[in-house]
Amino acid sequence: MAARNKRIRERGALSVKIVSYSVAAFFIIVSVIPLLWMISSSMKDNISIYKFPPTWVPKVPKSVNITLNYDGTKLQKPEELELDAMEAIWFTWKKMQNEAIGSMRVTGIKDGHVVYIAYMPAYNFTIGRPQIVPTQLATDATMRIKLPQIRERGLTEFRMLGSGGAEYHGATAVPAELPETASTVQRLISESKVVKGELQTISESGDWKRLFDNYIVLWQMASGDDNAYGFQHFLLNSVIVTGATIVSQLLIGGMAGYALAHLVRRRIGGWLTLFFVATIMIPELAILVPLYLTMDKLHLVNTLWGIILPHTAWGIVIFLFKGFFEQLPGELIQAGRIDGASEVHIFWRIIIPMSTPIFTVVSVMTFIAVWNEFLWPLVVAKSPQVWTFTVALNDFQNRQSMGANVIMSSLVIATIPLMIIIISCQKLIEKGVSFTGLKG
Template sequence: MATQTLTRPAPHAAAGPALRKPRRKITAGKAAVTAVAAVLAVLWLVPFAWATVTAFKSEPDAAAPEVRWFPPSGFTADAFVKVFQDGNIPLWTWNSFYTSAAITVITLAISALVAYALSRIDFRGKKVLMTVIIASIIIPPPVLMIPLFYQMVALHMIDTSWAVILPQVIHPAMVFVLKKFFDQIPRELEEAAVMDGASRMRIFMQIILPLSRPILAAVAIFVFISAWNNFLWPFISTNDGSILTLPVGLQTIKSAYGIQYAQNMASALLAALPLILVFLFFQRQIIKGVATTGLAGT
């Protein structure tokens, strides 16, 4: 009796091609978006690279009419040395850091509490308050400079750090962003906490805030950057050299020999360097926060 040998097909032989991950097709739309993003990146990086190169030039090379990326006399750090000699960079940097940090912390506390109240609590005048907050986003900040200045004079806070901090802790846009995010958090979580006897503040601290870490990080970074870059209000409210912030202090370094291009570029780089470091360390939180905010607004 002839024995027939049955050949069992390999279990994955036929399924092999099907298990392969399909290659992502690069559509014309994605290619166009990538090309536009690359062009915009180059347009932003070229001026920054030129400012960096100019900061390391000598003043004659920086003032020369010819566009040269590599100066004839070579690169030098004399502009940075001059800036540090003429100004108190460490003190101004510290002033900018602690005022920006204080503004960020106070703004987060106020904005988160107001946004939570608008999102979860029903009270009389809620719609009117929300309308005022949205309308206040449209008001240009320079319009409020004179009233704020007189207010600081009445409170005897001119030439103090509080004069720099307090007027910058109100950010209606951040209240609106946080409110839209809180609206997306399921209310069932709060209802379960209420059944367990949790208070409103405990729910806010132990449920809402932990779930809102991405957007809180993004808001904190945006507020910190805004406070660090603010020049006009600290310039108006302070005259004491010991409490000047870095953007204001760098403007006090002037030369009697006209515009010093290398020195100006060195000052600009010193002012931007902390923000570049903040972005490099927290870029994941910034991108995640922006993406989360966009989803919350839909």
């Protein structure tokens, strides 16, 4: 016991530990809070994001069920009933576009029988709203013009049952007390001058599956335009550009780093490395115009190669490879040369197997930079065919009035690959950085 009390304690060690853990906890919280807010916002409606005080838990969207009675009306033809159902759904939803409505179902009854059922989820309304109901104007003429487009794009499911439909056994009157969303829908349909059917009953229920509709919007955002491409096409372009860039960086940067570390004199290698590192100090905007003119002369503007080629070899990558290769035991390289192996053979069979950490570091660094790049793809990619997802998001936001909630869902999708790669490669990244000359 006495020996334990006589143990030498470093003065201030406890304070250093407290400060270290406090700073680490602070930065973790600062990093995690925006991520959690982004995930939460991706499942909200567009208005809830801006409410104050902010709410972290998304509101469960409401599924609204409406029953319209056509007794006493002259509507009998399927196209007339379909038109009335579309007006009840689209015009009502347009006026409530900022509410958390997950889906709307309209059941039409006549003479005690169900004559049609119409259904539309929230993501179809978000996709079709800019073209179908761009304004608050609600007239029969407007919907007659838009009805063929609704059918062609499959925005609203409509099933005509006719006089042979099942007997209606549901409620026959609107409840005395309604939830807020259903009450608003009741008022709008009752006051509507275009909906012919009489509102017989209305109800609402929570539909948690509609929390993920913003992600479906991304996949179907461009589905209504001629020669348009969906978000998956732009995501694939980003994967191709990023993958090709990583391969070129590993191949060219790795071989250049090996040459500077082991194939040229140390002094010459030092000056050449200084030249490559100096390229980092050149601002991207300063070379943007010359780079574009070069791609134009090579006829690579508006191609994926035009996006990829400027990223085939970075000075910082060559510097990292050189620093790592210099730490490798030279005896193995000399042994390979004595055995008659060529430098290419030595690089592929000896250097690469021992250099997994630095290849991982360069791959992750390149992935982060190219995956999130916006300026150069925006300049060189003119047509949607070669857009990356960052350029596509900018276009969707400008032309299709994409809400902040859909933007957040796209950012979540873009963040998932980054998180997977960084978490899975964390140990190799730490090991690679410790051997590149950047430690300390």
